[in-house]
Amino acid sequence: MNFEPYPFEKLNDLLKDITPNKNYAPSALTIGEPQFETPAFIQNTLADNAHLLKKYPMTAGETNLREAQRGFVKKRFGVELKDEEIIPTFGTREVLFNFPQFLLFDIENPTMAFTNPFYQIYEGAAIASKAKMLLINMDESNNFKPEIDENELSKCDLVIINFPNNPTSSVLTLKELAEWVKLSMKHNFVLLNDECYSEIYTDEKIPSLLEASMYAGNHNFKNILVVNSISKRSSAPGLRSGFIAGDKMILKEYMKYRTYVGCAAPLPLQSAASVAWREEIHVEAARKIYKKNFALAKEILGTEIPAATFYLWLKVENPLEFTKKLYEEYNVKVLPGEYLAREDAKGENPGKDFIRIALVEDEEKTRSALIRIKECLA
Structure with missing residues (x-):
C-alpha cells in the first residue's frame, strides 16, 4: 500500500531547517486536540473503575x-x-x-x-x-x-x-x-x-x-x-x-x-x-471557550465566526511561505491547507490558498498567537 505522508509529517519536513524565534513562547495551532483538562468527573470515573482492567x-x-x-x-x-x-x-x-x-x-x-x-x-x-x-x-x-x-x-x-x-x-x-x-x-x-x-x-x-x-x-x-x-x-x-x-x-x-x-x-x-x-454541562462550557476564541479571531484578524468546529480556514498569500515565516519569526505553527486536500481532475487543489488554524488553547494563549499571526500577515 502506498499511503501519502500525514499532513503533520509534511509540516515537519517543511519546517525542519528553520529555527524559530525564541523571543516568543511556542504556539502550535496545528492539531485538533483540545488543550483543556478532561473534566474531573470523567477522570474520577475512570479511576474508580480501574479494577475492571482484569476483564x-x-x-x-x-x-x-x-x-x-x-x-x-x-x-x-x-x-x-x-x-x-x-x-x-x-x-x-x-x-x-x-x-x-x-x-x-x-x-x-x-x-x-x-x-x-x-x-x-x-x-x-x-x-x-x-x-x-x-x-x-x-x-x-x-x-x-x-x-x-x-x-x-x-x-x-x-x-x-x-x-x-x-x-x-x-x-x-x-x-x-x-x-x-x-x-x-x-x-x-x-x-x-x-x-x-x-x-x-x-x-x-x-x-x-x-x-x-x-x-x-x-x-x-x-x-x-x-x-x-x-x-x-x-x-x-x-x-x-x-x-x-x-x-x-x-x-x-x-x-x-x-x-x-x-x-x-x-x-x-x-x-x-x-x-x-x-x-452536557461540561460540553456547554467548552463551546463557550471556543466561541470566545472565534470572537478574538474576529477582533484581531477580522474573520467571520463560523457556525461550528474550532478551526479557522484562513486565506493567505503563498501559504507555504507564510507558514515558514510565521514559525521562523513568531514561533507559531499552523497547517497549510494544501496538505489537507488533493488536486482534482483539473489539477486544482482546493486547499492551496489557505491555512488551517486550530483554536484549541485558552484565551490568553489564543490572543497571543492571533496577534502574532496578524503581525505576520502585515
Missing part, C-alpha cells in the same frame, strides 16, 4: 455505554435508535479506516467518494480498499459546500461527507443533508457522515444525517450511517470513545467483522465514556 471488554460494547450513546442521540438529535442501530467504537479513526475495507471487500472495482479538503484517513481507507477515489470539491465558489455531480455519484459504492467540516468549518442544513439522503436512495450508495464536530457549534445546533434521513422519509436509515466521537465534545481524545450508527442491516455484518478486528475499548474507559456521553 476482557466485549466487542459490542457494554450495556451502560450503548445506552448512554443512544441517549445522547435521542436527547441531542431527537432520534430514537434501536440497540442494533448503533455500535460503540474505539474512537472513530479506526472505523473510518476499517469500515470502507469491510463494506467494499466483495465489490469488484469499487468507487469511494469523499469531500475535498478532507481528514486524510478517508484517503487511506480508499487506498487500503483498492477503491477508485472520487473527490467532492469544496471551495470558495460554492461556500465550501460539496459539489453534487449525480453522474459521478451514481457510480459510487460509498460516499463519505464530513459536516460540520474539518478543515473548512462549513455546515449543511437539515434540508441540504436530506438531499444527500435522497441521492443515496436514488443511486443506492452507502452514505456516511463524519459528525465528530457536531457538538462544537457557536449558536445554532447542527443537524445530524440521522435527522435528515428521517426528514427524507428514510426511517430505517437504509444505506445511511454516521460516526461521532467524545474526543472534541468532552476534551477527552484519550478515552477513544465513538460510535457508528444507522442502517442495522449493514451494522449487523459489520459487527461480525469487528469481532476479528479486536479494537474493543477497555472497560474503565467505557465506564468513563458512558458518564461523559450522558452529561
Whole structure:
C-alpha cells in the first residue's frame, strides 16, 4: 500500500531547517486536540473503575455505554435508535479506516467518494480498499459546500461527507443533508457522515444525517450511517470513545467483522465514556471557550465566526511561505491547507490558498498567537 505522508509529517519536513524565534513562547495551532483538562468527573470515573482492567471488554460494547450513546442521540438529535442501530467504537479513526475495507471487500472495482479538503484517513481507507477515489470539491465558489455531480455519484459504492467540516468549518442544513439522503436512495450508495464536530457549534445546533434521513422519509436509515466521537465534545481524545450508527442491516455484518478486528475499548474507559456521553454541562462550557476564541479571531484578524468546529480556514498569500515565516519569526505553527486536500481532475487543489488554524488553547494563549499571526500577515 502506498499511503501519502500525514499532513503533520509534511509540516515537519517543511519546517525542519528553520529555527524559530525564541523571543516568543511556542504556539502550535496545528492539531485538533483540545488543550483543556478532561473534566474531573470523567477522570474520577475512570479511576474508580480501574479494577475492571482484569476483564476482557466485549466487542459490542457494554450495556451502560450503548445506552448512554443512544441517549445522547435521542436527547441531542431527537432520534430514537434501536440497540442494533448503533455500535460503540474505539474512537472513530479506526472505523473510518476499517469500515470502507469491510463494506467494499466483495465489490469488484469499487468507487469511494469523499469531500475535498478532507481528514486524510478517508484517503487511506480508499487506498487500503483498492477503491477508485472520487473527490467532492469544496471551495470558495460554492461556500465550501460539496459539489453534487449525480453522474459521478451514481457510480459510487460509498460516499463519505464530513459536516460540520474539518478543515473548512462549513455546515449543511437539515434540508441540504436530506438531499444527500435522497441521492443515496436514488443511486443506492452507502452514505456516511463524519459528525465528530457536531457538538462544537457557536449558536445554532447542527443537524445530524440521522435527522435528515428521517426528514427524507428514510426511517430505517437504509444505506445511511454516521460516526461521532467524545474526543472534541468532552476534551477527552484519550478515552477513544465513538460510535457508528444507522442502517442495522449493514451494522449487523459489520459487527461480525469487528469481532476479528479486536479494537474493543477497555472497560474503565467505557465506564468513563458512558458518564461523559450522558452529561452536557461540561460540553456547554467548552463551546463557550471556543466561541470566545472565534470572537478574538474576529477582533484581531477580522474573520467571520463560523457556525461550528474550532478551526479557522484562513486565506493567505503563498501559504507555504507564510507558514515558514510565521514559525521562523513568531514561533507559531499552523497547517497549510494544501496538505489537507488533493488536486482534482483539473489539477486544482482546493486547499492551496489557505491555512488551517486550530483554536484549541485558552484565551490568553489564543490572543497571543492571533496577534502574532496578524503581525505576520502585515
